[in-house]
Amino acid sequence: MTAALSLRNLSKTFGGAKALDGVAFEVAPGEVHGLLGHNGSGKSTLVKVLAGVHDPDPGAHLTLNGRDVPMPMPAGEFRALGLSFVHQNLGLVPSLSVLENLRVADITAMNRVHINWGAERAAAAEALQRFGIAIDPAARIADLSLGDRALVAIVRAFEELRHSGTAGIIVLDEPTPFLPRASVDRLFALIRDVVARGASVIFISHDIDEILEITHRATVLRDGRVAGTVDTSRATREQIIDLIVGHALVKTGRNASTGAPAAAAVVRALRDHRLTGADFTIGKGEVLGITGLIGSGFERVAGLLFGADRATGGTIEIDGVALPLAEMTPRAAVSHKIALLPADRNYASGVGSLPAADNMLLPDLARFFRRGRLDRGGLVRHAAQLAHKYEVRPPDPTLKLSAFSGGNAQKVLLAKWLNIAPRLLLLDEPTQGVDVGSREQVYAAIRKATAHGTAVLCASSDHEQLADLCDRVLIFARGRIVAELGGAELTKDHIAAACYGGSVEAA
């Protein structure tokens, strides 16, 4: 049987550095093929070569459904060749309807003067119905849940391929990290339905459990090379982690529990449009996790405590002073040594087009203003020390932030706040899009800070991360704290069960 996709000898060099080095793999018709690897392992570059965004080095061979495809792939041609992409941001227009989003390629491509909306509506309804998806084609994308949006994006990708005359290959680039489990199940059902119709799916994810669940085979990239392709019906989690990391993973030790630590921050009656009054205390040197299902309100807490979003009520007592949260501003927060690492790295956390050194020392610039001028040499030297301390790779702070992989960019931005020795560090999904190996380094950096007395609040929907990192975890539901887990209860499964309202005591 001819492979749906066969890739041989794919290399890509960026200014002397090999992002991809002789990559080869095959995807069979009707197969779900997993693609895993660190940030910086070459996954993103591979996807961009397939999409025609990057030109590969000479010598690469790609065949799709037995046809040789000239490399570099002509930009915009991938769809005609039977390839379709669903990126993490889904590429939907939120202000337009499901119908318009589903049919946009057809409507704009066909060069018609008149759009027959009746026929379009029927085509959209039929496409959704074919996959048993109960979404109103007239609904606005913005009004749908994230899970439903992902389904629409995948249906669209499948529909777009019907004109290519091939069964098609859909590349799903990390579609799941924001989805609650129930939505992931529906997404997986749709993927199974899609491959049952003869199409193939390349499924990219950091989540090994998901890879084991949905894929037939998985290819692991490491440092731009194929570390191995495994049959996921037989592979174990540990085997895959070994392939990703290339060495056995060492978990950071949990701080020895020494009873209740002195309080660093006390939050009382925190309210906003979603939270109905949350009270909790974070101890000095403690890592307090908060989690819950999407919409439970936990994801609001970090931004409210920092003043990034406005609370409607509540106070935070830090260092003996009670500050009203309805009047909190980022500037006031920073002056009380509260720091926030937002989830959205590209938009809210760092500026990709500026050097890592400038990003790192933005909150601490005044210190480098000596004798009437900014000591730029000293600034870069101090940034280099920070890069070394927090194991940033490459350790060159004069590079632009966008030149670093996701994990290393996050270490740069963590270093930016740890440098001012915060009393309270607020983390919002701190390892989103960060690979397994870098995660350990991010955790190590957080541990270094707590050893110096920094209190850490970690808002995360990654239960494994909470279990690895936190001393205690608070579970939110419907705007309130409903459970607190600590000690032996701090496992991924306990946390998940608590989020879904499972009985923790009985578990």
Next chain:
Amino acid sequence: MTLKTVERFALIAAWAAVIVGFGIALPGVFLTWTNFSVMFASQAPAALLALALIVPLTAGDYDLSAGATVTLASMIIGVLNVNLGWPILPAVLVALAGGALVGAVNAFFIVLFRIPSLVVTLSTASLITGLVQWMSNSSTIGGIAPGLVDAVSGGQLFGIAYAFYYVLLIGIVLWYVLEYTPLGRRLLFVGRGREVARLVGIGVGTVRAGCLITSGAIAALSGVIYAGLLGAADPVSGLNFLLPAFAAAFLGATSIVPGRFNPWGAIISVYFLSSGITGLAMLGIPMWVTNIFNGAALLLAVTLSQLVRGREETDYA
């Protein structure tokens, strides 16, 4: 020589090429000290305007009203000094304050009501132009006090009229603030990542307002210098400086400090563009070519600066 070094000095090389080219095409006419001395002084208002623009541009805002502010400042001096008989110094101070006020009005709508700067400053540009026409009856006011004329073009230093040294002074101040103070870095972050800046506690609104007010004040200084060069207040021609000033600001961002708006790049660009226009004019090319030249220069400058930044942007993950 690395690509970076080439890029840093490409603009100066291009300017040199233009000078040599016209020097050969116009022997004994173009390459004279008088020609350049006049150009350095007469383009001082345009250069100041380009410097005014790079301040809000660095912080991510456009100031399209800066050209109109030039005419407003000239006209305030004309009306106060000539029509109302004020001494020249208070007239100049009121003109500068007027420029700052324009910036404050821009900031009020841009920052407080979150209206895009392009729309706000396009509106205020028209408002100010109308105001100037009303103040002046759309005619030039001549006879400005010799005190100002003396301070601007009454003497020379190293063979160039004083006007040019106001450009250097503002250039040095901006260079220092943008490159050597924490404020300059904050400005850059406000321009490149507004949310990032807000979330480290930078008063983004204050910084943007400050930039717009500074831009208004420097544009007003440009108008003061212009009035001093002419000895008169011209209600129209300040507007013609806006486009070449934008072209110079963007062209300057491709060089000296590639990828960032910077004062030396902007100043060199102003003189680069005016060398081209002066040369073309000496070759007897008609006036309308100036507009084509300036428009093409802006388009080319923006494209180049996009290429400089775009190429440096690499993939995040």
